[in-house]
Amino acid sequence: MKDRILQTLRELRAYALSKNVEAAFFYHEEDSYLMRFANSAISLNTNEHLLRLDITAYEDRKRASYELITDLSKLDEMKQGVDIAAEMVKHAQPLHYQPTVPVYRESYLDESVFDAGLAGIDNDARLAYFNEASAGLETEEIKLSGIFSCGVNTIAQINTRSEHLQYFKSSDAQISMVLSHTGLKWEVIAEQSAQRQTDLDPSALRRELSFLLDRYRHDAPQQLPLGSYDIVFGSAAIGDLVDVLSYIGFDGGSMKRGFSFLSEDQLGRRVFSEKFQLTDDPRRLETFPFRRDLTGMPREPFSFFEKGVFNSFAWSQDEADEFGAAPTGHTVMHQSLVLGGGDKEAGTLAELVALPREKDLLYIPFLHYLNIVNPSKGLITASSRFGALLLKKDGSVVVPYNVRVTQSLPEIFGDKLAWLSRTQTVNNTSSSYGARNPTAIVVPAFLQVNDLEISHSNSSY
Numbered sequence: 001m002k003d004r005i006l007q008t009l010r011e012l013r014a015y016a017l018s019k020n021v022e023a024a025f026f027y028h029e030e031d032s033y034l035m036r037f038a039n040s041a042i043s044l045n046t047n048e049h050l051l052r053l054d055i056t057a058y059e060d061r062k063r064a065s066y067e068l069i070t071d072l073s074k075l076d077e078m079k080q081g082v083d084i085a086a087e088m089v090k091h092a093q094p095l096h097y098q099p100t101v102p103v104y105r106e107s108y109l110d111e112s113v114f115d116a117g118l119a120g121i122d123n124d125a126r127l128a129y130f131n132e133a134s135a136g137l138e139t140e141e142i143k144l145s146g147i148f149s150c151g152v153n154t155i156a157q158i159n160t161r162s163e164h165l166q167y168f169k170s171s172d173a174q175i176s177m178v179l180s181h182t183g184l185k186w187e188v189i190a191e192q193s194a195q196r197q198t199d200l201d202p203s204a205l206r207r208e209l210s211f212l213l214d215r216y217r218h219d220a221p222q223q224l225p226l227g228s229y230d231i232v233f234g235s236a237a238i239g240d241l242v243d244v245l246s247y248i249g250f251d252g253g254s255m256k257r258g259f260s261f262l263s264e265d266q267l268g269r270r271v272f273s274e275k276f277q278l279t280d281d282p283r284r285l286e287t288f289p290f291r292r293d294l295t296g297m298p299r300e301p302f303s304f305f306e307k308g309v310f311n312s313f314a315w316s317q318d319e320a321d322e323f324g325a326a327p328t329g330h331t332v333m334h335q336s337l338v339l340g341g342g343d344k345e346a347g348t349l350a351e352l353v354a355l356p357r358e359k360d361l362l363y364i365p366f367l368h369y370l371n372i373v374n375p376s377k378g379l380i381t382a383s384s385r386f387g388a389l390l391l392k393k394d395g396s397v398v399v400p401y402n403v404r405v406t407q408s409l410p411e412i413f414g415d416k417l418a419w420l421s422r423t424q425t426v427n428n429t430s431s432s433y434g435a436r437n438p439t440a441i442v443v444p445a446f447l448q449v450n451d452l453e454i455s456h457s458n459s460s461y
Contacts, residue, residue, distance in 0.1 A: 146428075418450050
């Protein structure tokens with residue numbers, strides 16, 4: 001199949017050259033599988049095989065793209081796409097900058113992120129995973145829901161500037177399991193990300209669900225008073241915060257458009273806690289990395305923040321072209337972000353609850369409906385959901401109703417940052433919309449921020 005993909009791209013390049021069309025081809029093929037549960041039963045079990053071809057034609061400062069969903073057997077249809085893109089670019093509005101068409105100096109084929117075992121997972125295996133992870137936890141009142149999403153992604157590129165190609169293949173899985181009480185309306189959740197079959201660990205998911213379930217069934221619920229709390233965020237919440245940071249923080253294009261709370265004069269200065277270290281590390285296979293970016297630039301570990309010092313913005317090639325910056329190897333569908341761990345020995349929720357406490361701690365594992373309030377101040381808002389706990393200083397545990405946190409990222413990651421777990425975990429941030437793009441962030445299992453205000457407190461579940 002790989003040879004056929006590459007040969008098809010070569011033929012399309014030859015066709016574009018024969019028509020005197022400057023063109024770039026981006027091939028994306030996905031095999032996607034989804035098993036969804038609701039009310040302790042399979043509610044959806046589906047799969048799809050999609051092949052997208054994006055053709056971009058260039059004419060000096062003009063460019064136009066045409067995308068089609070097609071099949072490798074339909075070469076004539078793809079050639080018609082070249083003709084359509086060539087006609088479209090004649091009528092395109094010129095850009096105010098010169099877009100770069102990359103010149104690949106060599107062919108690059110990378111299948112290091114692909115695992116045949118994970119790619120071969122079938123319906124029986126997906127169901128067996130769910131059954132093992134939820135064994136003995138469901139009752140007449142407590143129902144299971146969730147998803148097991150997995151697939152294979154294949155990306156390939158060529159353009160008329162060079163005969164060389166790029167080719168990337170990856171496998172991924174994203175699992176989310178929710179136990180909800182039909183009467184009381186509370187929910188607890190556990191998640192897992194996998195790049196290879198050996199990453200799948202249903203017993204770990206079951207332990208987390210079982211621990212939370214025991215708390216929610218036996219500990220007293222409570223509406224929390226408004227005010228400031230020392231908050232411990234779980235890995236999913238941390239992953240979402242880092243994901244937003246990549247968008248309204250260190251993205252160069254966002255900064256130039258006024259959609260970032262960081263500025264160029266902050267480069268080289270400490271803007272976060274000295275405990276905060278964030279790197280884009282394409283060596284971490286669990287993040288489904290691109291080891292070269294889509295312009296052919298080799299990607300090595302790239303430090304955005306070191307001991308809180310802001311080192312660099314991320315510049316894709318196109319935004320570098322637009323704003324006169326140097327590209328940083330970030331013309332990718334996603335980065336491979338790694339938030340460094342700390343020195344706190346708390347790798348599981350049970351270990352976190354067992355830690356001695358001088359004050360009450362509010363544990364928020366998930367941020368629900370996270371949204372941006374003011375990007376220029378880094379201000380975000382979200383509510384807790386799915387398994388929050390109030391860890392009392394006397395050692396007891398209370399189940400809080402949902403609360404809302406409206407805070408800025410400089411506050412959360414600044415000097416109020418108390419500690420990070422030594423143990424790291426993988427938080428899958430993949431979106432289920434659009435073309436398959438498996439994405440994950442490596443984060444500490446927990447992170448504590450002191451003296452954060454909650455702006456709203458629910459009176460019930």
